[in-house]
Amino acid sequence: MDQDRVPQVLKMHKPDEDAQITIAGLHIDVLEGAFSWYIRSLDSVVSQDLERRIAHLDVAKGKGKITTMLLVDDYPGIRPSQIAEVLMRDRPATGRIIDPLVKAGHIRREISAEDQRAHGLFITQKGHELAQEVRQIIRDQEEEFFDFIAPEDRQDFMRMLKSAYLNVRKKLK
Amino acid sequence: MDQDRVPQVLKMHKPDEDAQITIAGLHIDVLEGAFSWYIRSLDSVVSQDLERRIAHLDVAKGKGKITTMLLVDDYPGIRPSQIAEVLMRDRPATGRIIDPLVKAGHIRREISAEDQRAHGLFITQKGHELAQEVRQIIRDQEEEFFDFIAPEDRQDFMRMLKSAYLNVRKKLK
DNA sequence: CACCAGTAGTTGCTTTGCGCAACTATATAG
DNA sequence: CTATATAGTTGCGCAAAGCAACTACTGGTG
Numbered sequence A, B: 001m002d003q004d005r006v007p008q009v010l011k012m013h014k015p016d017e018d019a020q021i022t023i024a025g026l027h028i029d030v031l032e033g034a035f036s037w038y039i040r041s042l043d044s045v046v047s048q049d050l051e052r053r054i055a056h057l058d059v060a061k062g063k064g065k066i067t068t069m070l071l072v073d074d075y076p077g078i079r080p081s082q083i084a085e086v087l088m089r090d091r092p093a094t095g096r097i098i099d100p101l102v103k104a105g106h107i108r109r110e111i112s113a114e115d116q117r118a119h120g121l122f123i124t125q126k127g128h129e130l131a132q133e134v135r136q137i138i139r140d141q142e143e144e145f146f147d148f149i150a151p152e153d154r155q156d157f158m159r160m161l162k163s164a165y166l167n168v169r170k171k172l173k
Numbered sequence C: 001c002a003c004c005a006g007t008a009g010t011t012g013c014t015t016t017g018c019g020c021a022a023c024t025a026t027a028t029a030g
Numbered sequence D: 001c002t003a004t005a006t007a008g009t010t011g012c013g014c015a016a017a018g019c020a021a022c023t024a025c026t027g028g029t030g
Helices: A029-033 A035-053 A065-074 A080-087 A091-103 A127-146 A151-172 B028-035 B035-052 B065-074 B080-087 B089-105 B125-145 B151-172
Strands: A107-111 A117-121 B107-111 B119-123
Touching: A029 A035, A029 B065, A029 B125, A035 A127, A035 B035, A035 B107, A035 B125, A035 B151, A065 A080, A065 A091, A065 A117, A065 A127, A065 B028, A080 A091, A080 A117, A091 A107, A107 B119, A117 A127, A117 B089, A127 B028, A127 B035, A151 B035, A151 B151, B035 B125, B065 B080, B065 B089, B065 B107, B065 B119, B065 B125, B080 B089, B080 B119, B089 B107
Parallel strands: none
Antiparallel strands: A107 A117, B107 B119
């Protein structure tokens, strides 16, 4: 078999990986064929790795802080409820993500001019710098942590994940 | 490029899905190109869906209970530390997953004959029935929740996820 | 055979995560 | 003017996860 000509992503799967795999020497029953198992397991490892990378920053310890920082940096005046929708969290949860970022001086809350109930969120200079740092960390993780996927194969995996994500979001509405 | 040779899963993605996507009308910055974003988001939705499906069972509310039930059903006498390795949790966490299953009468703990420090875990009749029910729920979710992936495409996505999972696990050791 | 380092599992503590209900303030429809 | 809906906050409770300390047992070594 001409292993060398097989695209990298496919090469990663030797024929025997399609046979039953074992985790720590154990078969995992129906979970071996379950998308949910792999997605859930991957999440756990990826999140741990990311958490390690941001441990020294104010966005550490919390799942939505990175997304929030980037959104506020990109959309001055964005409202918490919009962030909540992206994060798929309820408003209380989102408020509690924003609180420490405001306290740390990365984000400013202002009462919206058009709607006195709503807040507009704005990045500060300090916050903008943090956002830049965060962007680089995300890019680093993508490169370093997912280094086992050959550069030309990333597109394929990415497209599949993106499609799954978009489809799954539709299910929620 | 010979598009016809491209695996089916890639066909799911129309060209315009490769353009910038928006979530709730917003662009998500570098996260749009980040594996971690999609993996983490998918996890959240998949886990919620699974949680809903098992809400009426004793394996509800907890991430490792399903895996534990299946492992104990398949490997009579298995030890908590082995389960911990599969779950990638520490032993205290694993013990706390097992506790309620023992209390509910699905699993029996026995002191191992060879090693008096260790416990062997055994399924009960009630537990075996629960395991069967759980297997069906997992299969149902795979079919119903991931119904947007064409049957012939599932293999490809599965292989990529499996490969990512196996590679990522290696990173931990 | 006494000692000691290592391992299995448990308990306690702390921090975070996350959904729900209740509350205040404002907006909007009738 | 009143009723209903929406934006955001606060309080609460429960589950998750990491860490340290503890008990109990093992297996190797002097």
